[in-house]
Amino acid sequence: MKHTFPDLPLAPRFAGLPATFHSQVRSTPLPQARLVAWNTGLAEELGLDPDPAHHAHLAQLLGGNAALAGYPQLASVYSGHQFGVWAGQLGDGRAMLLAEIATPQGIRELQLKGAGQTPYSRHADGRAVLRSSIREYLCSEAMHALGIPTTRALALVSSPQPVRRETIETAAVVTRVAPSFLRFGHFEHFYHRAQHDALRTLADWAITHFFAGCQDAANPYAALLQAVTARTAALIAQWQAVGFCHGVMNSDNMSLLGLTLDYGPFGFMDGFDAGHICNHSDTHGRYAYDEQPHIGLWNLQCLAQALLPLTGQAAAVEALQSYEAHFHAAFGEALRRKLGLLAWREADWTLAAGLMELMQAAHTDWTIGWRALSTLPAHGPAPDALRDLFLDRAGFDAWTAAYQARLVDEGNLDDRARAARMDAANPKYVLRNHLAAQVIQAAEQGDYAPLVRLHDCLAQPFDDAPQYQEYAALPPDWAATLSVSCSS
Structure with missing residues (x-):
């Protein structure tokens, strides 16, 4: 049975927690709310009718102009470290739970981002703008198609209501979907307030619903920290593999479930630069590409500190010490697949590092460079189109010889199978900033067709789709002038 919004199968879980954890809120009406994007594929996965026309008052519900009967709109409270500094109480300042529903994949939370002020807005307007909402709508679905754990995006509602950021923009609301939006910062909040009973209640709730395998451990809370450490390490390894930079890895933006959470000043690298900083607001490069693995561990240390009353110090330290091994295993596996190797050996780290040094020297486009590598045969010279991606041709030829020797050594000689x-x-297609900028420019003029088309392309990032070839091209020169910041 396909459900429509008036008859959603409500399944409150987070709403059942005491009022200590959240506040009931009412979304702020959005004038002239218009549904401009609807994720048909995700709707079907959730057990919803894929035709938006079959959902009564959909733009009004997803724009925050109406509430669902039987479920209170909620904003949760959390705290966190921002750019390495304790920021105190934060919370859902522009997001609120619309509902928790039962789906074929399990219970999912539907959250409106940009639906107005909450008790945690800290004097902000609680709104999101069309520009940032489009970026989140596209990127969360692009990440999902890449196989990277992430929140999802079901719908995008726009409005002509003016919103002030650096300039006057227009408002929008994204409907986000996840099993849970629980963050490291939720636990930090109760630890730093010495509310240890609430901390235990929240940890028990998380274990019951998302980490059931921890329940039978000698120390379930230490097992929880171990599990979150493993998930976080694996997530960041996947980011590194596709050249994704989150941009604002504050502890309150880290998902307990190991999901990519809170799409703001993110960016996929064009020309490779290990020190790439995608966030114009990150003046010291704290969240640069090559810092992301270290920051993942730093944030886990914040979570471990918050869980100390439950885990004890020795168990917390043991969990944190597993991070490096988890990250290297996950990143090594990602590199093995990217290089087309049948098995990963310790010496392959040198092979991979050598390629990345050549890419760094030439600022080789990360996505195009890796994709072109599949044209390299096990015997013979590299194609000119591949060699031309590197300034140091002799260096690349030497690397090619080492790579081919590695293929021969493991009997990996079927060029066609390895290329596949x-x-x-x-991936052939990623959400480059200039592609998002072009879609945003069209949408600001009322044309949402480019948004739908790019969304469809990003849903099949590994396919060689002739109709989307322009999305696989090198970025234009003007792309280097684009800047994203924490307001993105």
Whole structure:
């Protein structure tokens, strides 16, 4: 049975927690709310009718102009560290739970981002703008198609209501979907307030609903920290593999479930630069590409500190010490697949590092460079189109010889089969900033067709789709002038 919004199968879980954890709120009406994007594929996955026309008053519900009967709109409270500094109480300042529903994949939370002020807005307007909402709508679904754990985006509602950021923009609301939006910062909040009973209640709730395997451990809370450490390490390894930079890895933006959460000043790298900073607001490069693995551990240390009353110090330290091994295992596996190898050996770290040094020297486009590598045969010279991506041709030829020797050593000589495996690991299409900028510019003029088209392309990032070839091209020169910040 396909459900429509008036008859959603409500399944409150978070709403059943005491009022200590959240506040009931009412969304702020959005004038002239208009549904401009609807994720048909996700709707079907959720057990919803894929035709938006079959949902009564959909734009009004998803724009925050109406509430669902039987479920209170909620905003949750949390705290966190921002740019390495304790920021105190934060919370859902522009997001609120619309509902928790039962789906074929399990219970999912539907959250409106940009639906108005909450008790945690800290004097902000609680709104999101069309620009940032489009970026989140596109990127969360692009990440899902890449196989990277993430929140999802079901719908986008726009409005001509003016919103002030650096300039006057227009408002929008994204409907976000996840099993839970629980963050490291939720636990930090209760630890730093010495509310240890609430901390235990929240940890028990998380274990019951998302980490059931921890329940039978000698120390379930230490097992929880171990599990979150493993998930976080694996997530960041996947970010590194596709050249994704989150941009604002504050502890309150870290998902307990290991999901990519809160799409703001993110960016996929164009030309490779290990020190790439995607967030114009990050003046010291704290969240640069090559810092992301370290920051993942730093944030886990914040979570571990918050859980100390439950885990004890020795168990917390043991969990944190597992991070490096988890990250290297996950990143090594990602590199193995990207290089088309049949098995990963310790010496392959040197092979991979050598390629990335060549890419760094030439600022080789990360996505195009890795994708083109599948054209390299096990015997013979590299194609000119591949060699031309590197300034140091002699250096690349030497690397090619080492790579081919590695292929021969493991008997990996079927060029066609290896190329297919590599193309399934190295995307052809990612959400480059200039592509998002073009879609945003069209949407601001009332044309949402480019948004739908790019969304459809990003849903199949590994396919060699002739109709989307322009999305796989090198970025234009003007792309280098684009800047994203924390207001994105």
